[in-house]
Amino acid sequence: MSRENVELAERIMRALGRRDADELVAVADAEVEWHSFFALAEGGYRGHTGTRKYMRDLSDAFEVGVAEIDDGLGVGNTVVLVGRLRYRGKGSGVESATPTGWILKFRDGRITYFRAFRDPEHALEAVGLRE
Secondary structure, three states: OHHHHHHHHHHHHHHHHHOOHHHHHHHEEEEEEEEOOOOOOOOOEEHHHHHHHHHHHHHHHEEEEEEEEEEEEEEOOEEEEEEEEEEEEOOOOOEEEEEEEEEEEEEOOEEEEEEEEOOHHHHHHHOOOOO
C-alpha cells in the first residue's frame, strides 16, 4: 500500500499545481484537512468545501505554484515528500523557490491530511525520521 500511496501523493501534488479542485475532491476524504504555509484560512482548510476554497485562495495569490519532488517515502498510511516549491506571486510577479517538505496521510485510498513545511527537515521530524 505504501507505494500506491506515494503515487497518489505525487498525483495530488500535480493536481495542487494545476489548482484542480475537482481532482482533489475526487481523491479526498470528506473530512480532509489541508495545512499549507500559504494558507489564508486560520487553522487550515477542511472537507471538500475547504478543498475548493484552498484552491481558490491559491489561485487568487499565485500565478504559478509547482512542487518539484526530489524524494518520497511511504510508511503505512503516511507519505513524506521532500523537494521544493516554485511559485510566482500574482500581484508582485516575483518568482521564488522554497525548499519544502510535505506530509500526506491516507485512509482507504483517500487523502485525509496534508501539511506543508518550509523546511523539509521539519516534515521528516514530524513523522519521527529525524531528531
